[in-house]
Amino acid sequence: MMTSAADVIVIGGGVIGSAIAYYLSQEGVKVSLIERGDIGSGTSSACDGNILAIDKVPGYDSQVTLKSQKLLAELIESLDYDIEYAQRGSVLVVEDENQEQVARDWFARQKEAGLPMRYLEGREVFEDEPLLARDVVGLVECASDASLNPMALVYGLVEASRSTGAMIHPFTEVTRILRDPVGSVCGVETTRGMMSADQVVLAAGVYTPALATTVGVAVPIRPRKGHILVAERSGRPARRKVQEFGYLLTKFGGTEGRRVEAEMDQYGIAMVFEPTEHGNFLIGSSREFVGFDRRSNHHVLSLMAKRALRFFPTIRDIHVIRSYAGLRPYTPDHLPIVSLVPTVPGLYVAAGHEGDGIGLAPITGKLISEMIVGKPTSIATEPLQLERFDK
Ligand SMILES: Cc1cc2nc3c(=O)[nH]c(=O)nc-3n(C[C@H](O)[C@H](O)[C@H](O)COP(=O)(O)OP(=O)(O)OC[C@H]3O[C@@H](n4cnc5c(N)ncnc54)[C@H](O)[C@@H]3O)c2cc1C
Numbered sequence: 001m002m003t004s005a006a007d008v009i010v011i012g013g014g015v016i017g018s019a020i021a022y023y024l025s026q027e028g029v030k031v032s033l034i035e036r037g038d039i040g041s042g043t044s045s046a047c048d049g050n051i052l053a054i055d056k057v058p059g060y061d062s063q064v065t066l067k068s069q070k071l072l073a074e075l076i077e078s079l080d081y082d083i084e085y086a087q088r089g090s091v092l093v094v095e096d097e098n099q100e101q102v103a104r105d106w107f108a109r110q111k112e113a114g115l116p117m118r119y120l121e122g123r124e125v126f127e128d129e130p131l132l133a134r135d136v137v138g139l140v141e142c143a144s145d146a147s148l149n150p151m152a153l154v155y156g157l158v159e160a161s162r163s164t165g166a167m168i169h170p171f172t173e174v175t176r177i178l179r180d181p182v183g184s185v186c187g188v189e190t191t192r193g194m195m196s197a198d199q200v201v202l203a204a205g206v207y208t209p210a211l212a213t214t215v216g217v218a219v220p221i222r223p224r225k226g227h228i229l230v231a232e233r234s235g236r237p238a239r240r241k242v243q244e245f246g247y248l249l250t251k252f253g254g255t256e257g258r259r260v261e262a263e264m265d266q267y268g269i270a271m272v273f274e275p276t277e278h279g280n281f282l283i284g285s286s287r288e289f290v291g292f293d294r295r296s297n298h299h300v301l302s303l304m305a306k307r308a309l310r311f312f313p314t315i316r317d318i319h320v321i322r323s324y325a326g327l328r329p330y331t332p333d334h335l336p337i338v339s340l341v342p343t344v345p346g347l348y349v350a351a352g353h354e355g356d357g358i359g360l361a362p363i364t365g366k367l368i369s370e371m372i373v374g375k376p377t378s379i380a381t382e383p384l385q386l387e388r389f390d391k
Pocket residue numbers: 011012013014015016017034035036037039040041042043044045046047048049050051052172173174175203204205206207211225226227228284285325326327328329350351352353354355356357358359360
């Protein structure tokens with residue numbers, strides 16, 4: 001039996017699908033959000049909650065992020081949910097003289113691109129973060145950066161969508177996207193029956209390629225695994241988000257300017273430190289292409305802890321209380337896909353946000369809703385089109 005109740009079906013109840021459901025519902029569009037497991041059970045609950053512009057490539061990447069940061073600040077006002085949002089800025093730690101020039105260049109390019117950046121050196125470094133290892137030489141700060149609880153953001157968006165009429169279908173797996181005789185989208189087949197709609201948005205994170213192939217579409221997203229350690233409540237070793245500058249190298253590739261053991265590079269390990277509103281802190285990060293396995297690897301976790309100690313020696317006696325791993329939806333050029341699919345009228349893809357999906361969720365939701373209701377988009381979308389990978 002075919003259920004026909006929605007104008008738009010959104011596949012995937014992670015942060016991206018939830019943001020799309022939210023912005024479409026705000027426009028008065030009837031949305032059905034379909035999620036295979038529970039809401040937010042994918043990568044959006046196995047990550048950090050940083051809303052960062054500091055680690056984006058200067059240019060389109062940082063501009064789209066700034067837009068999303070602004071949207072998020074507005075969005076929070078309309079959510080009836082505490083998402084533990086704190087805008088304290090963030091810093092990149094410059095480890096040694098070897099890294100200094102490349103960090104200064106990065107700072108200059110970001111500042112020129114309009115980001116609220118500062119370069120701290122000498123005493124300023126330890127006035128800002130007194131417990132950092134004494135041999136680090138600088139900090140690059142971005143004042144607009146923030147953090148939040150990603151699961152609370154997903155629940156907040158879903159509840160707000162529900163209250164404006166969206167239908168939420170957890171524990172319902174989409175098995176296939178359906179097309180009519182002329183090739184346009186006409187709905188989806190699920191484990192609870194067929195559902196019809198003229199427009200379908202594919203926001204299934206790392207599982208997007210598998211669903212896209214059901215209508216013959218290739219989407220170049222791969223799972224890039226990352227681990228997190230959660231430390232017990234303690235006096236905070238840092239007051240805000242701190243990452244080593246070398247994180248940029250593990251994210252974008254290249255090892256120039258970072259002197260670490262080969263194994264650290266092999267697992268893409270770079271120190272990422274995030275205090276939470278509850279007094280715990282999260283330690284990352286790793287980056288690996290190892291398929292869809294989400295189990296934690298103890299060896300990788302121990303290397304991450306070792307790297308964190310290099311920057312914060314005083315955390316040695318603080319206990320780790322749990323760990324988890326998630327799959328970042330990686331694209332080859334590090335930008336997400338937020339696009340209609342030209343070969344399948346009515347189909348849209350919103351996925352591939354790699355390590356930035358929490359921060360980019362507001363702009364992604366807004367852009368897809370603008371495309372669907374036919375409004376001018378808040379920012380140019382050419383760099384986000386699916387067809388860019390054909391070239
Ligand atoms: C260790 C780590 C740290 C990170 N830190 C940050 C950070 O600090 N800041 C940031 O911005 N980003 C961060 N990220 C990235 C961020 O978590 C992701 O980009 C984001 O969660 C992706 O959201 P999504 O909605 O696309 O995917 P998901 O959250 O995975 O949602 C997709 C959903 O689709 C569902 N689904 C799949 N197939 C089907 C189907 N057939 N039918 C129905 N439903 C289906 C899945 O169950 C899933 O719930 C981090 C990621 C990791 C792994």
